[in-house]
Amino acid sequence: MATARPGWSRKAQYGLFFSFLAAIAGLLMGLVLLAVSFVSPKSYAAVRGAALDATAPVTGGLRQVTDTVAGLFSGAGNYWDAAHQNAQLRRERTLMIQRIIEARAISQENRELKAALQLRERSRATVASGRVVGSSFSSPRRFAIFSAGTSDGVRIGMPVRSPSGLIGRVMDAGSLASRVLLVSDRASIVPARILRSGQPVISQGRGDGTVDLRPLEVGRNPFHRGDIVITSGTGGLYPPLVPIARVIRLDDDGAIARPLADPSSASFAVVEQPYEPAAITDQAAPSPGGE
């Protein structure tokens, strides 16, 4: 069929022609589907969730295998260095205990001050916990596959965090797994502030595993190398005081930072209720990638 005419057979000629027409129809259908993706992304929520349910359990199983193999090696390494590590951990532990006592005192003081000011304490409700098992490794977008879905209570728009920091928010939910828009995705914008000075900034992903930080107020560059940026709670989606990223490089009016929670090594993560429950309805309305 490399030539235009597949010989004198009418059947073969018609077959080729109809295949060509079907391909044109397929192309047009693809464009229509894509247009619907842009205009109302929510219309595909069910089918995308079902596709996630079909593939994510396999990813989770494979992830367990790779973790076990990696664990064998790192475990052997730990035995090799046990005595030295033991001494070091003891030293760190005594230091930690001192810090924890200080922190307890501070949090008690904080509670008393809040009670004096009659501030409303919001409870941090954990919806589900799971693990990051896979990611979108062949596209400019940064998504991760998370091993908990609507059967665990996960809904589209909920924030996801790990012990070390913010991971992102849920953008597709199947019943067994969900897809998380990572902090480092270009469409992921997080209201934040600098931990050192409390100055409000905006964090936006760069698509390559780092985030872009911009101060809200124009002026001289407020960042220093090594600064930690935490969520501010503005907007009501992400809970405040969750670490996001550490500054690695300054540029002319902002900084480039690396997220503290590395999804590839985070052992587990939790999905939380949106900080303000009203935020999820606002968040679910526009496109999952857009603003």
Add this chain to the structure above:
Amino acid sequence: MVRAALAQKRYIDQGPVPGAQYWPAFSVMLASLLVVLPIVSMNGWFPNFGFLMLLAWRLLRSDAFPTWWAAPLGLFNDLALGSPIGLSVAVWTAAILALDIADRRTQWRGYWLEWILAGVLLLGQEAAEWRVAQIMGASVPFLTILSPLLISILAFPVAAWIVARIDRWRLGR
């Protein structure tokens, strides 16, 4: 193929494997499903395996699958990868149609020409993906597609080799 014919092996009683005509499409779907590998990458530089396989099959032979099969295969790829539904449907069908036209225009074919054709189509695919991401609110600089494009182009000969092996196996050569 010529070397295979010159080899000493006898081909009596050997024929195509059952379902030989479906193996090309099936292998493209398998390549799309490589996305279930538990790789957590911070920069999406891995090639689009399904598209590489599709191009390699179509460049190896024009009757690997009917032209219109690119649309359902693309839909499957979209669902597996979680990309905007319709992106691969449109891009894959357009790529196959472009290769149909290239079949009529080119007078001769060789490794280099096929590699160049694949490179141009891979560039088109990456650019379409970039443009769609931009419309969806994630506008990264255009030059960021260079590294994944380069990796894809370098991965194409590997895909072509795998496809040639599958082709010989399915036809019982």
